[in-house]
Amino acid sequence: MTSPCSPQFAPVGDVGTALMMIDSRLKSIHDTEGTSDPEQQALLEQFTASMGPEEADDVLDGACTLIYMFMMWLRQAHEEHDKDVVEYVVPNLVATMRMMPKSIRPEAIPTMAGLVIAAGTGLSPTLWRKQYGEWTDVEMNPLEATAFLLAEHINRIAGDKDFATRMIAEALSVSDEA
Template sequence: MSSPCDPSEAPVGDVGGALLMIDSRLQAIYDEKAEVDPEYQRLLDQFAASLGPSGLDALLDGTCTLIYLYMKWLRLACEAHDQDVIETVVPTLVGTMRKMPQTFRPEVIPIMAGLLISSGLGLSPSLWRAQYGRWTDAEMNPLEGTAVLLAEHINRMSNDRDFATRMVTDALSGADKE
């Protein structure tokens, strides 16, 4: 029996645009001299506004696709060590979210945990989230933050600051060739 949240039924979205945003956040984290740049935030806001509703939906779907890909990689890595991704990864990331109240308000943490768990179970996070209505403005930063936390977790596991980004770009390059 197929699930209504089967990843094969989910829109892929703008994975390239989402990856660009996530990677730029990661690079800002890794640059110890970086400060919160209001100009950069203004440009990101301007970029998001220029997308229009369909472009923004594609970016949201692309971010969910990244979350799914990252959790799939983590699930395979955990299974290789006889561990469960939900038991191993989700509590760590949720704990980190709780320590970041400006990005993750308490009321959005269950939604972000649900995205992680749905992906960990092999379900589409965007289709899982769609069951509960449209995305809210309050969920935008936490969604991006969740993807950044996953990518950074993968980078730490692989001891390579660019591994998560390279993994996706390699997959996209392979898909382009097919």
């Protein structure tokens, strides 16, 4: 039976912009000099400030698509070792978010955990979240952090600091060719 939260019913959104934002964060973390590029950060902030409501919604949907794609990769990787992705990814994600109280308010953590569980069980994070109303301002940083933390987790598993970004970029280029 098909769920109304199945990915086939979900908008894909602006995955490219969401990926650019996550990639920028990943690069700033792995900067060998220990400093993020202030010019790049200013450009990213200027870009996001120039978005209208419709573009912002597209980026939100794109971030949810990234979370879904990351969880599908993690699910496959865990199943190859007879492990449950939810059991191994969600507690780690929640523990990390709890250590980030300046960026992630505690009341947003259950929503992000639910979003990741939905994605890990094959549901669209976008449609799962929409059941509970519109996105709130409090959820914006946690949503970005969720996508970032999943990408970083994938990169650690793969032993390649650019693996998650490259994986999505390759999937996007294949879908563009089709």
